[in-house]
Amino acid sequence: MQVVGVTTQQEVYVASKDRKFRINEILVIEDGNLGNPRGEVVETLSYNRLIPMGLDKSIIDTEVIRSLEQIGYDIGSDEVNLAKLRLFSEAPHPVRTGCAVRAPQFDEVRHLLVKTSPDQGLVLGEIRGTESLGESVDDDLRNRVYLLEEGELQAQRGVPFLFDIQSMQQYPHIGVFGGSGSGKSFGLRVVLEELMKLAIPTLVFDPHFEMQFGETASDLAGMAPSFGDRWRAVQVGQEVGIRFTDLNTRDVVSLIGAAGGNLSESMVNVVQSLHRRRDDFTTFSDRLNNVAQAIEEGAQGLNRRLREEDLTPTDVERIKDLLDLHQQYSSLPLASLKGVQWRLNRLDKAGLFQQDIRPIEEGLEQGRLVVVQGDSWILQVFSTYVIGSLYRKRREYKDARMNGEEGTFFPPFVIVTDEAHNFAPKGVDSPPKGVLKEIAQEGRKYGAFLILATQRPTLLDETITAQLNTKFVFRTVRGTDIATLREETDLTAEEGKRLPYLRSGDAFISSAVFGRTVFVRIRAAYTRSPHVTNPFDELKEVHAEREGRILDAIQDRLPFFDTDLVExxxxxxxxxxxxxxxxxxxxxxxxxAAAGRIRKRESPFATCYDRVGSGG
Known part of the structure; x- marks a missing residue:
């Protein structure tokens, strides 16, 4: 292997007669004047006499062809393997043409590939293109991952990809992007498994009810760690909710707005006028309903009711109370009162005010992963409250320590959500968007971090996207999303072209820690999602099971005629x-009968259903 063609401080071309290049592999250029720089193969192809030269417009030009001919390549008959090599560090001057190029030993490139130890980082997969280093890899990095290739489990062959979780203090927040079927949710599951292994407190919002870790993948039985005591799932309205007495007026406005779209100014005024500090749900709801009734009946109607006969003292007292409320709040629009009533009742029917967030707090304090499940709309409402509450507790503790006070310890934690564009959409307000933007910009100072996954990075708030210092990019097809990812990462034009064709589970990981994009195959997950069953297989299984039950039920009654069908x-x-x-x-x-499970015999008088093989 040797350098050919015109070279620059950033890129060179490498040619070989007998060795094919692997995309993303690392090579060493033996140029002593530059300290033997390392580079990564970013584009590769092969030419031979069956392919006319000059038809390809990618990495071949006349200078490369002339250089190949000068150093002895027979362009007409030899197979020529070519690669574009991008240097990891810019050289002070161009590489010398004709330099020998070789594959490295692992100790020459460990500092480029490994930033932490397997016991302190997230072991997420295998770095593509490092298979040639498998024999020389250090013992502490061997047999760390298993990969799913074409549905079969394979042992690690190259260098494992380790994400340095400690570096999030300096380079906070992670984005996970990819289209449907790209492996995005699979990759997110692997990240969460690694967080559980390190006992890092993690709060997950799961609108798809798929982030469950109780079932081990069958292929890894006996090799996977147990996560039984490291996570728990809670559902909004059942195990967790919001204690209404903890809400201030601003919180109530935010929650009611989240229940049915943005509130009008008059609706905000209704809440601010009627909510009292330390109100419970019943107190506030009754006050709201009473004011609505008083305004709807009006002063004249209430006075007319007072003149009715047969009123009990309780009825009189009730009507007088409504008159007092009418006098006090008559300026509030009835339509706004009704709007607030509807939203509040919607939250109550979802069970939001029947529990509190103590199970979540306890789980995080114990270093567990807590999965919060629920419909997307209720998760947006609930996440606004719970993220703000937990972030406030963590911030108050850190501020107290900064001021030399003791404070009540609350651990640093990670917030994770799929469908992140619904929680923090670009150009549109949403309930949790404000607190997520605050954490994106300031959270690292207090130990609060984000992992946001979405199929549509273009729809995610730009301020938040810009703060995601590490981005996992799986297969992406839409041009607008690819353009967004190109703007937000250091993906090259060649890597951008590869995005629509990545296999499920392959990802470009653009990390400020590495200072470059790394191509990674995400490891096989230790646990399986409850939604992995193919729906068409499920259809067959259910149909076969029902068919079997019917056959068992009628077996002892065969044969029978269609005149017996009612019974x-x-x-x-x-x-x-x-x-x-x-x-x-x-x-x-x-x-x-058509499937051959029973026999059907027709006659002029009746149809008979009988066992297969029975006599006529």
């Missing part, structure tokens, strides 16, 4: 828990 359908409904009619049973029996 038979009642039996099947009782034993199989179904609600079929006679027509549905007839269709199912015909399907079973």
């Amino acid at each position: 038979t359908v009642g039996l099947i409904n009782r034993e199989c828990g179904l609600d079929w009619g006679v027509n549905r049973l007839r269709q199912e029996l015909n399907d079973l």
Whole structure:
């Protein structure tokens, strides 16, 4: 291997007659004047006599061809393997043409590939293009990951990719981007498994009910760590919620606005006028309903009711209270009161005010991963409150320590969410967007960090995107998203062209820690998602199971005639828990006969259903 063509301080071309180059592999240029610089293969191709020269417009030009001919390559007959090599560090002057190029030993490039130890970092996968280093890799880095290749589990062959979690103090926040089926959620699962291994307090918002870690992947049984006591799942409205008495007026405005879109100024005024410090839900709701009733009936209507006969003292007192409320709040628009009522009732029906966030606080204090599950809209409402509350506790502790006070310890923590563009959309307000932007800009000082995953990076708030110092980029097809990622990372034009064609589980990781983009194959996850079953396989399984139950139910009654279907359908409904009619049973029996599971015999008088192989 040797350098050919015109060289620069950043890039050179390398040629070989008998060695094919691997994309992203590392090579050493033996130029002593430059200290034998290292570079990464960013583009490669092969030419031979069957392919006319000059047809390709990528890395071949006349200078490279002339250089190859001068050093003895027979362009017409030899197969020529070419690679564009990008140097890791800019050289002070161009590399000398003709220099020998060789594959490195691991100790020559460890500092470029490994930034922490496996016990202190996140072991996320294998660096692509490092397979040639597998034999010389240090013992502490061997057999750290397993990879899924074409559905089969394979042992590590190259250098593991270790993410230095300690570096988030200097380079905070992670973005995980990729289209549907790219491996984005799979990669996020691997990151969460590694956070659990290090007992880092983590809060996950899971709108898809898929971040569960109780079931080990069958291929890794016996090799995977157990996460049984390292995580817990809670559902909004069941195990966790919001204690209404803890809310101030601003919090109530935010929550009610989150329940049904932005509040108008008059709605905000309704909440500010009616909410009192330390109100519980019932107190505030009753006051809101009473004021709405008083304004709806009006002073004249209430006075007319006072003149009615047969009123009890309680009725009189009630009407007088409504008159007092009307006099005090008559300026509030009834439509705004009704709007606030609807939003508040929606939150109450979701169970939001029936619990508190203590289970989440306890889980984080114990160094666990806490998964909060719920519908997307309720998660947005709840996340606004819980993130703000936890961040405030952490910030108050750090501020107290800065002032020389003791303070109540609350641990640093990581906030994780999928579908992040719904939580912090670009150009549109959303309930949690404000607190997420605050953490994105200031969280590292207090030990609060973000991991945000989305299929549409273009739709994520730009201020937050700019603060994501590490970006995992999986397969992405949309041109606008690729352009956004090119702007926010150091992805080259060649890497941008590869994005639509990446295999599921392959990712470019652009990290300020590495100072460059690293191409990584994400390791096999230790746990499996509850949604991994192919829906078409599920359809077959359910159909076969139901078919088997029906056959068991009718087996002892065969043979029978279609005149017996009324009695038979009642039996099947009782034993199989179904609600079929006679027509549905007839269709199912015909399907079973067509599939060869039972025998169907037609006659001029009746149709007979019998066992397969029975006599005629």
